[in-house]
């Protein structure tokens with residue numbers, strides 16, 4: 001788990017040649033930035049103190065002009081739901097407006113309570129009552145509504161009810177909602193609505209997924225939702241990476257793993273440039289502001305305004321225009337993307353998407369504190385949306401723990417459960433590639449159609465295994481954690497944790513491959529002596545998801561859970577002396 005949030009503290013390179021005139025104005029004052037870069041670090045470092053003052057000052061100015069305007073703070077966590085401003089000397093019209101606002105707030109609260117939605121942030125937009133509001137409130141194009149009907153989606157899920165209006169209002173968002181609860185649609189739909197039309201400006205939407213399988217699935221879902229439009233939605237494949245000149249690639253939305261996109265950004269020949277700077281129309285008012293606020297140049301002014309005002313206010317009052325490229329960035333399974341193994345690559349991509357008007361969103365079924373910290377530091381006036389209990393799994397999954405005693409005991413228990421009731425399609429998770437192959441070796445001679453997937457297989461092999469499982473050609477799929485998150489196999493009835501998961505988050509995601517979209521699922525977790533110290537953490541998840549747990553489990557001491565990868569005996573029914 002990483003706390004490093006370096007991408008937030010990195011800046012944007014300015015095209016000094018292109019804006020030579022503007023730079024000339026500041027030459028004398030900007031002694032130290034000879035390379036044309038913003039003195040980003042020091043600037044951002046003081047944003048919590050100086051910039052806050054600046055914003056208050058900017059906001060005071062605005063307030064003087066129109067009394068009814070609200071003072072917007074920019075701390076995500078300063079308040080819970082929206083807090084209406086009390087207006088002194090209110091006119092009758094203003095009072096009526098206020099009453100209507102209060103009534104709306106009450107309606108929002110009731111709706112959120114009904115669907116278990118918890119929000120933090122300033123002026124959080126009202127949740128959707130139904131999909132029809134996408135049209136009445138946001139002027140959603142008819143092809144998008146038709147696609148919802150075609151997909152058979154009648155009602156928005158709770159995360160869709162809240163996250164879609166947040167993103168459509170141009171707010172950044174970090175969200176946690178149970179596995180299988182429709183988060184993909186919650187970020188893809190507003191992206192399609194926001195981007196409106198395909199354009200020649202290059203890639204405007206980027207979705208990062210932690211595995212190729214999830215990226216491929218998300219691309220497919222995205223295309224389904226965009227049917228009837230001319231959006232070009234591309235999956236970053238190995239071929240694309242090798243053979244494409246991205247400056248010529250017609251693409252509006254790119255779905256990729258962080259690794260592939262980073263490779264692309266860092267390889268000069270590929271010329272993929274996701275960054276663009278927003279420049280303001282330079283006028284006297286801005287000049288004045290710079291001096292009044294004690295800033296050094298218009299870049300600093302821009303960041304101040306941008307970070308603390310809504311983009312609409314910036315664009316009308318301060319005549320800011322956007323020459324943006326990536327307008328929309330999604331980090332799906334965000335906590336995974338921020339883990340040590342992917343952090344650097346994710347960091348590069350986020351850094352490259354340097355359009356200051358960008359709307360970024362983080363989605364996952366688990367939201368550890370360090371991700372909240374990242375979101376709080378990096379995002380602009382973001383809204384946090386949590387559906388259900390923060391540490392819970394999906395409530396539609398029946399969860400069971402089985403003591404298997406030893407490795408041999410696990411294999412016996414598995415075969416016994418197959419003999420009693422094989423309920424395919426079924427996923428079995430193990431902790432390593434080696435163990436996946438071992439278990440596959442044991443089961444392939446039983447009369448079960450079994451497949452295996454892990455990261456040592458070629459991309460083609462992985463695709464074939466997934467296709468066979470989706471098509472029902474294999475009933476049981478043995479997998480490492482490469483399939484533990486995000487994958488949507490609609491009919492999976494049962495997940496078996498053959499090996500105990502390495503952390504509570506991994507447990508939540510693994511078992512969440514069943515019980516999707518409101519269906520009933522089952523999760524069985526084998527444990528041995530080695531795993532007992534970690535049982536309590538799983539018990540906590542079970543309790544939070546409404547499952548019954550034996551009292552002895554609750555009485556167990558809590559254990560701080562780092563990654564749990566015990567050395568396990570190999571999976572084999574051969575007598576020990578016959579093993580090689």
Ligand SMILES: Nc1ncnc2c1ncn2[C@@H]1O[C@H](COP(=O)(O)OP(=O)(O)OP(=O)(O)O)[C@@H](O)[C@H]1O
Pocket residue numbers: 152153154155156157160177178179180181182183184185364365485486487488490512513516517
């Ligand atoms: N409004 C809806 N009504 C019915 N089904 C829906 C709706 N929205 C999405 N779904 C379906 O729910 C299933 C799960 O959706 P999705 O894969 O987006 O879940 P998720 O929340 O991203 O899960 P995970 O955390 O495991 O990634 C999909 O099969 C999707 O088609």
